[in-house]
Amino acid sequence: MLDLVLLALLFWLVWRKRAAPRRSAPRTGQASPRSVVTVRCQTCGLHLPRDEAVTGADGGWYCCREHAQEGRNATR
Numbered sequence: 001m002l003d004l005v006l007l008a009l010l011f012w013l014v015w016r017k018r019a020a021p022r023r024s025a026p027r028t029g030q031a032s033p034r035s036v037v038t039v040r041c042q043t044c045g046l047h048l049p050r051d052e053a054v055t056g057a058d059g060g061w062y063c064c065r066e067h068a069q070e071g072r073n074a075t076r
């Protein structure tokens with residue numbers, strides 16, 4: 001009777017492994033964030049990590065201070 005349980009458990013583990021999505025690939029060893037938040041430059045539309053982005057006077061995100069100033073001026 002116990003064999004049946006073990007067998008079922010084994011099948012369940014294999015099935016679970018196959019059914020698991022592939023996106024859970026990143027290694028846990030690295031101290032990298034789970035997901036890098038990217039923002040879009042309001043001036044040139046460049047996507048870049050939020051850590052490297054510059055916040056404009058209007059609260060928008062920019063890739064550099066120059067674009068932050070341009071964006072501020074370009075808003076009419």
Ligand SMILES: [Zn+2]
Pocket residue numbers: 041042043044045046062063064067
């Ligand atoms: Zn830009």
